[in-house]
Amino acid sequence: MEVKDSNGTTLAEGDSVKLIKDLKVKGSSLTLKRGTVVKNIRLTDDVEEIEGKVEKSVIVLKTMFLQKM
Numbered sequence: 001m002e003v004k005d006s007n008g009t010t011l012a013e014g015d016s017v018k019l020i021k022d023l024k025v026k027g028s029s030l031t032l033k034r035g036t037v038v039k040n041i042r043l044t045d046d047v048e049e050i051e052g053k054v055e056k057s058v059i060v061l062k063t064m065f066l067q068k069m
Contacts, residue, residue, distance in 0.1 A: 003043055003050065009068045011050065014040050017066040025059060037069065 003011045006020055016039045023032045038052035038061065049060050 001043075001047055003047055003063060005066045005068045006064055007067060011041065011043070011063065011066075011068060013043055016069045017041060017050070017052070018069055019061075019065055020067050021065050023061075023065060028057075030055070030057075038066075 005011055005017060011017065016037060018038070019032055019034055019036045022034050024030075025032065032054060036054065038054055040053070042051040044051055044060065048063050050063060050066070051058055051060055053059075
């Protein structure tokens with residue numbers, strides 16, 4: 001299973017990524033701004049999703065909105 005970011009770069013456990021678009025978090029009033037860095041990501045069973053810790057919350061992000069740093 002190969003997980004890729006919006007540019008087609010392969011992502012691995014522990015990589016750092018940044019957001020390429022402002023995202024509203026469902027079920028929360030939190031909005032993640034473009035350029036926010038998510039460090040030490042974890043891969044999930046889904047090729048299009050990763051887990052990351054942002055502002056003390058673990059959230060699932062779609063890889064189409066991420067760019068590897």
